[in-house]
Amino acid sequence: MKNRQLRLKRNIRQGEPVSLDLFDLVETDIPEPNEGQFLVETKALGTSPAQRAYLMGEMSRFHPPLAIGELMRGRGVGPVIKSRHPDYKEGEIVACSTGWQDYSIQDGDQTKMPVKTLQKIHDPQEPLYLHLGTLGASAFAAYYGFLDVGRPKAGETVLVSSCAGGVGSMVAQIARLKGCRVIGIAGGPQKCAWIQDVVxxxxxxxxxxxxxxxxxxxxxxxxxxxxxxxxxGETLDAALKNLALRGRIVVCGLISTEYIDPPVPGPRHYYNLIYKRARMEGFFVWDYFEDFPTAEADLVRWYKQGKLTPTERVFKGLESAPEALQSLFAGVDTGIKVIEL
Amino acid sequence: MKNRQLRLKRNIRQGEPVSLDLFDLVETDIPEPNEGQFLVETKALGTSPAQRAYLMGEMSRFHPPLAIGELMRGRGVGPVIKSRHPDYKEGEIVACSTGWQDYSIQDGDQTKMPVKTLQKIHDPQEPLYLHLGTLGASAFAAYYGFLDVGRPKAGETVLVSSCAGGVGSMVAQIARLKGCRVIGIAGGPQKCAWIQDVVxxxxxxxxxxxxxxxxxxxxxxxxxxxxxxxxxGETLDAALKNLALRGRIVVCGLISTEYIDPPVPGPRHYYNLIYKRARMEGFFVWDYFEDFPTAEADLVRWYKQGKLTPTERVFKGLESAPEALQSLFAGVDTGIKVIEL
Structure with missing residues (x-):
């Protein structure tokens, strides 16, 4: 048995789609855990827009770029298959920074990590990719951003952009669950039908x-x-212009303009924050890491009650990971994009 | 005795300075209070940037414009000199919407008002204009915006734009009082010396x-x-770019761009709200009306303890009111602009 890895071959060019062409597929031996470590078999990988920035090298503004030859970073889920850490037993399921590979070594001690990402799954659901999507990081961004930053009340009106996307479709579902009226924005009649019928x-x-x-x-x-x-971009501007009194804007992403350099002009209607006594606030989902068990428990409970519809679009095989990542930007597929290995 | 009034003669043109030329000086009889009303003698008038918008007629985006021939709106302070309301006794001092005139009738019942503005002064200080400035509405905007929206902690770094202006100079003083490190932005060496030496x-x-x-x-x-x-404008953009983690932006005004139509582009660095998990929030000081006695008590106490330096620039006489208002935009005078009648 070998460990297959996707390593960066060259930086992505401005406007270039993410493809397998950017990576070398390398086979290595399966690594051995040291004391305090354990080995995880990647069963599925998640996707996040930030991952594209890793590929940009010097062009990246905010994310540490990947060096040429380095393993592609990414979050995965799977069982512990060999352990030298007392808190992580063989057979237990974890979601963590596996990278784009079949097997990864994880350090059980997260205290030294700048950002903690190792999450034990307390009540695993099949297929496991759910713990990267409907019950995982995409959903956590929706859960904390919407609930903690957005502070919705039942009966309020919620607008969600990229509503056919991974985070957006989860926000819309959680908003509906909380008794809000939900308006979704999506591109094209098919996606609009999908957010009405499925989301x-x-x-x-x-x-x-x-x-x-x-x-x-x-x-x-x-x-x-x-x-x-x-x-x-323009969508944010339109929302600012149409805010209710004491409206709240949860700033989760700005995919329409983020990688344009120099930055494009910002929202001209931001002055409405004064007239509406409104709030615009950003967040970073990993800040909530210590509270993830709460989100996981809520999401799993809602899922078991049939109140959450999984929206995963499943790509198959490690080699499909670049295509899955690209699908976040291509604007064709709906829902949360995951890769099953 | 007559009641002098400044009434709007014609709308202001784009870019035109506020001047006496826009008004008719009219003399009327002093009005008589009806049951539930009382008569106030205006001893001083305050100034607010919003007042310029009243003069714009159809051009105004957010403020109800003044009709031609209508009394200029504005806040004033003075004693009750005749009363038919049990809660407002002769000799008591009130700050309220007097308009630009010597005498005004006030309605003691504020419950029907869309925005409550009638404030009884519990511990009057001389000169009375202080209750429009250092101890009044300008200071209240600083007090609530900075403390309630900005949520400062001792030792934090606070940046204030228009720091030589009425609200800005009060924010800086309150920030200093709260143990913050205060950086002020002002235009020109004289104003900068003033905010260092006086503020x-x-x-x-x-x-x-x-x-x-x-x-x-x-x-x-x-x-x-x-x-x-x-x-x-650019100042907001620079601040966004230099936010600390969990920074807060109190959106009080946008005097550099507010009256440009169509609106100019917004802050291009707003994406930093995500990277810094930061918050940008507007407020409206009159929302805090019911709590004004708290602010007044704090401000008067700090003032008596010598912890607040009054910054009023005093204009003399009703006819100087347009010039005083214009001084908010001319960028020459420092501090809070008030008119003593």
Missing amino acids: GVDAAIDYKNEDLYEKLAELVPNGIDVYFDNVG | GVDAAIDYKNEDLYEKLAELVPNGIDVYFDNVG
């Missing part, structure tokens, strides 16, 4: 074929109480 | 003669914990 939004706005300002005026005449922003 | 900031940045980004990098290498923004 269960109350109304969908097709930003590619409809005027966002007109639709917001029609759908939210009393203003948006919580806007969960995954995209920035 | 007591720890460091001043002369935005007209110094590079804001360079100075911030030098003065706040660990980032800004609270930025109190009175100006918007």
Whole structure:
């Protein structure tokens, strides 16, 4: 048995799609855990927009770039198959920074880590990729961003951009669960049908074929109480313009403009923060790491009660990981993108 | 005895300074209070940037414009001189919407008012204009915006724009009182000397003669914990770029761009709200009306203890009110601008 790895061959060019072409597929021996470590078999990998930035080398503004020849970073899930740490027993399931490979060594002691990411799964659900998606990091971003930063109340109106995407579709589901009225924004009639039929939004706005300002005026005449922003740009501006009194904007991402250098102009309607006594706030999901068991328990409970619909789009095999990552940016697939190994 | 009033003669033109030329000086009889009302003699008038918008007619985006021939709106302070309301006795001092006139009728029942503004002064200080400035509405904006929205902690670094202005100079003083390190931004060496010598900031940045980004990098290498923004534009952008982790931006005003139509681009560095898990929030001082006695008590106590330096620039006579208002925009005078009648 060997350990297959995807290692960075060359940096991605501006505008270039993520593809297998950027990586070398390398086979190594399966590593042995030292004292305090354990070996995890990767059963599935998750995806995150930040991963594209790793590939950019010097171009990256905020994420530590990957060196040429280095293993691609990424989160995975799987069982402990050999352990020299008393708290992690063989057969237990963990989600952690596995990287894009079949087997990884994990350090049981997270105290030295700048960002803690090793999460023991207390009530594993099959397929395991759920713990990277509907019950994992994508959902945690939705859970903490929406609940802790957005502070929704039942009956409030929630707007979600990239609503057919991984985090957006989870925000919409949690918002619905909390008794909010949910308006989702997505691109194209198919995605809009999907967020209505599968995600269960109350109304969908097709930003590619409809005027966002007109639709917001029609759908939210009393203003948006919580806007969960995954995209920035014109959509953020339209939301700012249509905020309700004491509205809240959860700044989760700005995929529409993040990698444009120099930065594009910001939201011109931000002054509405004054007129609406409103709040705009960013967050980082890993800040909530210590509380992940709470989110996991809530999400698993909702899932078992049939209140959460899994939205995973499953890619198959390690070699499909670049394509899965690219699908976050291509705007074609719906839901949370995961790779099953 | 007559009641002199300044009534709007014509709307202000884009870019035109506020001047007496826009008003008619009219003399009327002194009005008689009805049951539930009382008569106030205006001893002083305050100033607020919003007042310029009243003069703009159709051009105004957010403030109800004044009709031609209508009395200019504005806040004043003075004694009750005739009363038919049991809670307001002759000789008591009130701050309220007097308008630009010598005498005004006030309604003791504020319950029907959309925005409550009638404030009884519990511990009047001389000169009375202090209750429009250092101990009044300008200070209340600083007090609630900085303390309730900014949530400063002792030892934190606070940046204040328009620091030589009415609200800014009060924010800086309150920040200093709360044990914060205060950096003030002002235009020109004289204003910078004034905020250092009179207001007591720890460091001043002369935005007209110094590079804001360079100075911030030098003065706040660990980032800004609270930025109190009175100006918007490039200054807001520079502050966003230099936020500390969990920094807070209090959006009080955007005088540099507010009346440009269509709105100018917003802050391009707003994405830093994500990277710094930061918050940007607006407020409206009149939302805190019910709590004004708390602010008044704190401010009067600090003032009596010598911890607050009054910064009023006093204009003399009703006819000087337009000039006083214009001085908010002219960028010459320091401190809080009030008119003594």
